[in-house]
Amino acid sequence: MDSATEKHCSELVARERSGHTALVEGNVMYVWGGYVSIADDEVFLPNDEIWLFDLESGVWEMCTMSGEVPSPMSGICGCSMNGDMYIFGGCDDSGQTNQLYCVNLLDGKFTWSKVNHRTGSPPSPRDKLSCWVFNGRLIYFGGYGHKQLDEINNNRSFLMDESSWAEDIYWGWNNEVHMFDPTSARWCEPHTSGHSPEPRAAHASATLGNKGYIYGGRIRECRTSDIHCLDLESWTWSEIVPVSPVPLGRSWHTLTAISDSALFLFGGLSIECKPMSDGWVLDVETQKWREIEHPYMNKPRLWHTACQGKDSDVIVFGGSCDFILLVDKGHCNDALVFQMKPYSLFRICEDYIAKNVKNCKMLQKQLPYMPAKLLPAVQKRITYFQTSSKKCNVNK
Template identity: 85%
Template sequence: MDSAIEKHCSELVARERSGHTALIERNVLYVWGGYVSIADDEVFLPNDEIWLYDLERGVWEMCRMSGEVPPPMSGTCGCSLNGDMYIFGGCDDNSQTNQLYCVNLLDGKYTWRKVSHKSGSPPSPRDKLSCWVFNDRLIYFGGYGHKQLDDINNNRSFLMDEASWMDDIYWGWNNEVHMFDPTSASWSEPHTSGCAPDPRAAHASATLCHKGYVCGGRIRETRTSDIYCLDLESWTWSEIVPASNVPVGRSWHTLTAISDSGLFLFGGLSIDCKPMSDGWVFDVGTKKWREFEHPYMNKPRLWHTACQGKDSDVIVFGGSCNYILLVDTGHCNDALVFQIQPYPLFRICEDYIAKNVKNCKMLEKQLPFVPPKLLPAVQKRISFFQTTKKI
């Protein structure tokens, strides 16, 4: 059997992984890349396949990819723009990279193309960075990677890792902001002002309106829970000082937009290298954190992905439940659905019918009388709950 395919309860499911890329388009979760631990080795997962999880039916599908396929990688930065998935950077068998690739998720062909630039210069090779999408442009921040000594301008934008260097090449963390415009195929480095965050990697970020938010991450040997905002119109940084208790410092966590003023933080690796399972909601208006109760407190995750789904759900997939620098770490392949906001009435009714139709003869008899425009949605939800009960 293909090492990347697992049969579980007669259903096809994506293999467990960490450091992968995941996006949601039209209520389908797309998963690419990442790695698993096998014995003493870290093994990249196949680069010529993409996994699709139908969030309405709860069914996985694997599709082959073609074209200018990127190398197998982890730690890439993925984002979605107009139905295209872009990945930048990451770490392959040779080291960090600074290549940009694109694939259309909606045409059903899944043909990769390597994106060339006509002007400007791409960021230096790096992984564990983050991205904001604004005004049809891709804006990248931070990460861990390498530069030649002549390219290190100052210690404020690049923090050298004193334990990692070779000849005139140095590894370290950065707080650079780079922008790619797909229309003009151009790279640029906007001049920012204000109070910028320290250089970091394995942080989390999210976009709200015209602002990009950064939370936590690793800065040398420490992990933080600070939060910064970059105005993507004026290019002005500002530090946000929370008006309430804050989560503990962490890296390899996620931050997901859930409303016009809300951000959801989940998981990560704490300052004392403890895998986390706590969830927090940050209100950018009041500048207050509040801890969020959820049913997955026994499922810590780090280096997972989190995407905003239907009705402000947050879909967390994969990641590790252990400290990933240990051998044979416990990678995961389940999708955790966090209900952050109250559901609309239709969603409540739809889910109630889907959960109970097989145990209630009255509901089962009345199902054919559901209006034709609504019946397909209800049938998909029935399929979803039947499938997830098996797994």
């Protein structure tokens, strides 16, 4: 890293937050934005810093950002493509936005640039939307935002929030599909066919092959449990109707691809406004849900992020363990690692050494003789388990 790096030590941890964005490039998770609740105020976190979490060592690093820096905000939709992080929408001090920004994550400079379109029209301002990345394009779905009265075409694509309007401006949920091509800087709204989902926000999405999936979300006062699939080549919607058992309806959850045919659902806010900690795997080929056991049943999360890491691990970061609209606490900053498949023999050996070297004199003596290419990786894992152990002791 260059002079953009502010701090780097094993004791540094990203601040707790909700409504942020996070993604993984290589073995690093990048975290930006979000907010915390202080008394009756929602305080957006600094917009000129990005947090890096080394998935191998468990070490956090904070880097400063420059350029055309977006406003501090939450509810943004973030994704990565070719080493660039794109963020769209979100809510800042002025309300929902419809601006698109980009920053390269790999050059160490972290310089933001505002992405201006040459043709087409961007979506109306919104937050709590989702996106898919496919064939070099960014495809956005849904969200909650506002439109002018003359922009509302029909109630099938925009469901008005009857409790919120001002003069000719109306707020509500939508089920629109918008696509942005970074190469041509063009926005368009593909014509879709099939049975489209109802307008919604605070849902979750994931991409598998040429298909984009969405699950749940909020529609007016209802939190749903439906799952829909959009073919990103033919633009055809289809609804998946799995057999029981199925997860409960929810919003502010996450959906993560863990293989070519499976999606992992975690957490969210239930219909009864209770934070959830259950985990489910959907096999999209058999269309069957399976609830899984995991070590974080006592750590409910909502409005968190989830990223696929090494060996199909899913890394959940941040979010809230309480209903954030009713309390002024409950934001989290721990990284929960879900093992989604058996580890390779190499990973098992690597982790065994890292976990036990502190208490095994034989391993301590043998460590310096490890192959030069292997030693740094093992040392990172040693740091990871030592850091994890310290956190566990602090939380006891």
